[in-house]
Amino acid sequence: MSTTKTIKWGILGLGKIAHKFASDLKTVSGCELYAVASRNQEKADEFAQIYQAKIAYDSYEKLAKDPAIDAIYIATPHSLHKELSILCLQHKKAVFCEKAFAMNFDEVSEMIQTAKENDTLLMEALWTRFLPHYQFVIDVVKSEKYGKIKQLEADFGFYAPYDLQNRVFRKEVGGGSLLDIGIYPIFAALSTLGIPEKIEAKATFFENGVDSSCNMLFQYANAKAYLKSTLLENTPITAIFQFEKATLTINRPFHGPSNVTILQNNIEETIDFNYSTHGYSFEIEHFNNLLQSNKKESDLMTFEFSKSLMKTLDTVRNCIGLTY
Missing domain, CATH: 3.30.360.10 (Dihydrodipicolinate Reductase; domain 2)
Known part of the structure; x- marks a missing residue:
């Protein structure tokens, strides 16, 4: 990807966190919010109007298939993270998936394997690491x-x-x-x-x-x-x-x-530290830099760390007897 190209972002899932992310995206140079998707067209239209997105889709698959999109932020409930990440990766879209990365270690492993098979950037959006x-x-x-x-x-x-x-x-x-x-x-x-x-x-x-x-x-x-x-x-x-x-x-x-x-x-x-944004701008800048540099994995939020984090969550769940 040329360093002069404007990165076109898409957002899947338009809840509370997506609003903060979209607001901060506008403060980051070299990128734009191109498209958003919800299962509800009215919700997608409203979100697109607020943040000046060019396209509002009524399905996640339509956004994943849009050839103009470079990167996709997944902000749906946890249970959809694996399915949607894999969908986007298979369409060669760089995926920035909100924490928790998925529901368990096996799902995270499958997402990472899919990213490697498609030679496409994938990263867990755990914003704290970049603040x-x-x-x-x-x-x-x-x-x-x-x-x-x-x-x-x-x-x-x-x-x-x-x-x-x-x-x-x-x-x-x-x-x-x-x-x-x-x-x-x-x-x-x-x-x-x-x-x-x-x-x-x-x-x-x-x-x-x-x-x-x-x-x-x-x-x-x-x-x-x-x-x-x-x-x-x-x-x-x-x-x-x-x-x-x-x-x-x-x-x-x-x-x-x-x-x-x-x-x-x-x-x-x-x-x-004189913050002036919601705080998502720092992880967006990092992800944009990875994409512009043609990197397939973050050096700060590595695959290994995301796997360790999920494995630890699984261990705690086993301790307390929690299953999904």
């Missing part, structure tokens, strides 16, 4: 500026009234606290401490079998990570890293645009 404040934290961890991590506490919880019309409560689409928001505390542990030696987990459930909360303990040789997800209460949504020589806190919301507070020798410093 400047989180890249800062990764650099602090790697440099061991404050020594090694001894403990991590990370949580993500909000109160949501039980409503079976809301996808978050529907088991068949991967609803529940773990896959939807528990993925972020787990991501924080895997991206800084690696794969744990032992995992313990306990959960509570709604009457339909969807997990309402999950408490996890990841044990490492020289560290522990206490992780939590819940739909029953509002939690701090912070990530607190206890290093040997300092405490680093990613303030609320740790998974989105935020700031970082470092406490060392009783001196506290807060570092701001």
